[in-house]
Amino acid sequence: MVSFRGASADAVAVLTEQLGGVGEGSAAKVADDLFSAAATIRSEATLRRFVTDQSVAPEARKGLVTELFSGKVDAVTLGLLGEAASRRWTKGRDLADALEQLGVIAAVRSTGLQGNQLVDELFAVRQTVTGSSELRNALSDPARSGADKSGLIDSLLAGKALAATVQLVKQALSGSYRTVVAALEDYERVAAAVQGEGVATVHVARPLAAADQQRLATALSRHYGRTVHLNVVVDADVLGGVRVEIGDDVIDGTVSSRLDDARRKIAG
Template sequence: MLSFRAASSEAVAALVDGVEGSATVAQDLFAVAANLRSEGALRRFATDFALPSEAKTGLVSELYDGKVDPATLDLLKDAVGRRWTRTRDLADALEYVGVVAAVRSTGRDADQVVDELFSVRSIVNDSPDLRNALSDRARSADDKAALVDTLLDGKVLPATVILVKQALTGSHRSVAVALEDYEKVAADVHGRDVATVRVARPLGESEVQRLEAALTEQYGRPVHLNIVVDPDVIGGIKVEIGGDVIDGTISSRLDDARRKLAG
């Protein structure tokens, strides 16, 4: 989801190990991340490795004790005591750990969160009016959150609603990019990768199982499939997983043939 340098990556991994599944902790962490991004002096103080840990944990207690869940406060104290490569890494890490906490709060339903985030992302991508409404800087955060509630209330897991609202904060390039990142984190929580599969027609259950098995063998761990029926696909399938694209469509082979003839 987020790119951390070596020292920060180790800190993020340690924080993830210590976070439990909790929607409250997730929302606390998102709020603190937003606070750090908006307050430069606080961000610099909290990530200054030259300062004593006691000074930083003392400030965290002063600012957040009684305002966040005790588990969140403990995690924040741990976070400011660690070494961060860049000042922005702490806020990014807290957002990341918040996503993990939200996903873990669903227990065994992490796969459902992946599916729901993918569905919301598809709706946003396919609806210019909705995409513009969610990215409109003139609209308040509360107004956008109310729109999300109207669209999703009772239709998805509470954790999905929390994550979609977080995607509106602007810390990513767009809402769709944030949702895609969160999908990957949700899958990773249960040791999976995510693959987007574009096909000309819906796949049967046996075809899905064979494709999952093949990708699992190739990538060394289970793969969650997001299947898209795409009219631009002419036969075959196109798989996007991580930075890899496996294009076995007829249209791709035709394009290759045209290039060879033109060359």
């Protein structure tokens, strides 16, 4: 997830708590509104500087944002935007990044009890994009319009995935992240975190049996003190064993890793 520090972290905590009152039925609309507001603030440098300028009174910043977005977003979103504008931000870009993250949280909440399915679908899309240079190039091609790329996502996912999955994959095209894949990976983490879970990417030589997945998930959950959601990748570079990536931690128990260790010891 995007890392916020200092005043920005405090602001995000307050806004996330405020977002907690949004119901499942309206959460998708709130997500769309927050994504739109984030895009506006990113694209309008004068507006961004004004609403993050600490020399301007919080009431003035809040008043401008309320006036600008009134009638364009619902009351819940307008309240969030006003609160966001009145807060201190460590860096100017943090405001738009925070609104996007809040939008992702709202999209996750719109799925109700299907949050785990959302994480799985985002992972599946990320794997598809990673594995297809043609699709990856199509989604990153600056010559293709946003509407064209959005239509491509609809053709791939409409009727086959949750509405929130489609919504978030389209948001990943906004360019706020270095790549679409990086955006989807971050959205997965946010989706899991909303449910109090972590995400572990597990690289194996061949598919894991359900019982083995459950044992690994239980062991990791016990170690990290929270439920861990597994994303399993069948990786040709893994000769055997398992490599687990969770946050900044890497647990490498693969045969290839042990062979590399042996080669280094022989060479040393």
